[in-house]
Amino acid sequence: MKDMAGQIAVITGAGGGLGRAHALALAKRGVKIVVNDLGNAQGVVDEITAAGGEAVADSTDISDRAAAAAMVEAAVERWGRIDILVNNAGILRDKSFAKMDLGDFDKVIAVHLTGSVNCTKAAWPYMVEQGYGRILMTTSASGIYGNFGQSNYGAAKSGLVGLMNVLAIEGAKKGIKVNSLAPTAFTQMTDGLITEEAAAVLGPETVAPAAEFLVSPDAPTGVILGAGGGVFAVSEMREAAPVSLGQDATAEGIEGRWAEISDLSDSHHLAAAFEQTRLYVETAAAGEDA
Template structure:
């Protein structure tokens, strides 16, 4: 089976290098018209250079693809709106949004500044909100859309020295969860990719012998799958070195405590049942979680 993207239009943010570049090239190779967005900032979110996005567009066109460069700063809503308008004016639609733009300002929590926290959250979280908001009504009107969040193992599991980055990436999972529910009836599917790749943001982490195996191109198939016509919804794929996995949030079945045991001591006494990992299950919304809790209470009180 070949996944058909031909004629679709995609916006890929942070596409001047690394993962974004790999995503843009792969989409273009499958017939997608691509807006290559990148303001050309450093990995720390400073300075600006139009060249990275222009180079990627040149590579796509040289290979027979279709693309335009855009230099919008994702933290600036008017610039983001103009980017989406540019895509619609050029090709009449936006089918795919890959939110990939990001920066790093790593430091242990005690050394990290509040300014660094705000900047990282502004780019990763609010930048994603701005871009998604800009395409949301358009996708609703067309009855179709595929949106990809770029999260991270730092946000799912934690990583020393990345409190700001981890907080932003975890927030994107919460955003995905809600938008996947709201978008599904409108034909919009929202997923997340948790990449582990050797890029300029992570190259210092990997040993030299691992750099080739962890290249961005090994992750991009996961991104394309998650924005394909038959993509799942509300799914997190972890990817790196040719390995693909699904990350999920799970909860133990839970244990009902009657009023007289609803104390810290009662929780401690029944902790083995409350935390039993063998009863873990997934829930697809907070509403489903509420119904489960009420069901357990009713079941126990009967």
């Protein structure tokens, strides 16, 4: 990969687990790090500086919009720019939806989704002005595929994919690339949710290479990359080939041709929402001409 030395990164939730692994990995590449965490930020800073790197600790609650903006502004005042934002901070409040207190739903959304929005909104104008930026969202298989007892977490993580999709489009002409990491790792947040055998394989350091790649100068954009245990795989939303029902465009018509409508053997990826609109209009018109 191209040299990243001298770049500036803000990493949220970097006091332990995945965030710490990302911070240590990027610091080894010469990236200067703002280690954001409500807990052990200084401990990670000490690790980085002991290894010859440069980092500062930050204890901002990223769900506080003004505080998140101040954190980013402080980084720019200190080092002159911000090149990388890794939205990693998160919490869990797991319960089945029937038993979940909506206050816990709100808390998870506030940290994962709104916190990422707050930090990204603060960094965006600086990245636009300098014509360069790399933003990494942290999604999850729970948001992509679902998981029992994680309606709040899954909603937040799915929302981050939607945010990435839009920002990847809006940032394309501004030199800003936006991606999502879908990690599976043993951390304090997943303690008790992963077996001991799996935990031995899924160390946070096995995920960090994916984060490094996704915020690198030659990174792709609009990509969801799964990572864990040294294994990596891209996920994406795909759509079946559209089917025009013509005069039979009724609920009964859908039911009758459901096998065809739901057949993903000839699926495709759509680059943006209006590409779907164009495709549907063309398919409808072709159906009328048939």
